Amino acid sequence: MRQANTKSLDLNLLAVFMMLWDTRSVTRASDRLALTQPAVSHALRRLRDATGDELFVNAKGGLVPTSRSEALIGPVREALEKIYGALRDEETFVPSLARREFNIAAGDLVEFSFIPELVEHIRQQAPGIVVRLGPVPEEGLAYQRLESGDLDAVISGQPVKEMGIHDETLAQIDLLTLVWKRENLSKPRFPLALYLKRPHVVIRLPDRQGSIVDQTLAQRGLQRQIGAVVQNFMAMPMVAARTGFICNVPSRMAGTFAELFELSVHEPPIAFDTSPLFMSWHRRFDADPAHAWFLDQIRFVVSVA
Numbered sequence: 001m002r003q004a005n006t007k008s009l010d011l012n013l014l015a016v017f018m019m020l021w022d023t024r025s026v027t028r029a030s031d032r033l034a035l036t037q038p039a040v041s042h043a044l045r046r047l048r049d050a051t052g053d054e055l056f057v058n059a060k061g062g063l064v065p066t067s068r069s070e071a072l073i074g075p076v077r078e079a080l081e082k083i084y085g086a087l088r089d090e091e092t093f094v095p096s097l098a099r100r101e102f103n104i105a106a107g108d109l110v111e112f113s114f115i116p117e118l119v120e121h122i123r124q125q126a127p128g129i130v131v132r133l134g135p136v137p138e139e140g141l142a143y144q145r146l147e148s149g150d151l152d153a154v155i156s157g158q159p160v161k162e163m164g165i166h167d168e169t170l171a172q173i174d175l176l177t178l179v180w181k182r183e184n185l186s187k188p189r190f191p192l193a194l195y196l197k198r199p200h201v202v203i204r205l206p207d208r209q210g211s212i213v214d215q216t217l218a219q220r221g222l223q224r225q226i227g228a229v230v231q232n233f234m235a236m237p238m239v240a241a242r243t244g245f246i247c248n249v250p251s252r253m254a255g256t257f258a259e260l261f262e263l264s265v266h267e268p269p270i271a272f273d274t275s276p277l278f279m280s281w282h283r284r285f286d287a288d289p290a291h292a293w294f295l296d297q298i299r300f301v302v303s304v305a
Helices: 011-023 026-033 037-051 067-087 108-113 115-125 139-148 192-197 212-219 235-243 251-261 289-304
Strands: 056-059 062-065 100-106 129-134 153-156 165-173 175-180 200-203 226-230 247-250 263-266 275-282
Touching: 011 026, 011 037, 011 067, 026 037, 062 067, 100 108, 100 289, 108 115, 108 251, 115 129, 115 289, 139 153, 139 275, 153 289, 165 289, 175 235, 175 251, 200 235, 200 247, 226 235, 235 247, 235 251, 235 263, 247 251, 251 263, 275 289
Parallel strands: 100 129, 100 153, 200 226
Antiparallel strands: 056 062, 153 275, 165 275, 175 247, 175 263
């Protein structure tokens, strides 16, 4: 393999290389870089001459990176981000004076468990900050929206596994079991016999693997009865309050739901594994002090909730 001529290498070519990697298309790369397609193609030829490798080959679905390209993308991206960070003017961020909006993608678990406390906490420190919550997009779209800055963070049970994304385990979610308070169950642990006999109201899952509850019961040769399937956590205690069904909810919601709907809270009859909650964001915003401050507020609220 011919050694790259780094002394005369135009750093702008590396920006083109990174955009070609991200888009896998000369056309899309030219649109994002505000360059003509011939200019992008010329830059790719110069990169090929400099590295002695094709870097990308044409395929039915677009450009496909070579093994040399795969080896280069990580160091190139890291180097450019360090350069951009060094050249960026030092920013100051004063929460109490800031006027800014932050966008989070999260499910109803986060919306019910953490967002009220987060909004209250931020309001006390930074009254000009607006927190906007939206649904979690599909994985590919989540990456694009984090990279573009359209989303500041995604909080979900699944990490956004893409290059340039930080995935942090924010919390471990465990379950508690709720049922009519009129059952007068005195023991902290819910009785297994009643757990298997009484119908459950459950939340619909996006995959077909089943919940951790059903998986754990199946490992013991047990199966619960399903009485209703709903779309969000808030509906579960509402159905349980009207029907006497059992519901299993994240522990961070259990106390509030029990108080609102006259339910009693118990440990499940079998110990279920906890489920991780991830926070994902794009590393290109690591040098933004406002963004870093916002992520720290999320961490703090989750840690004390």
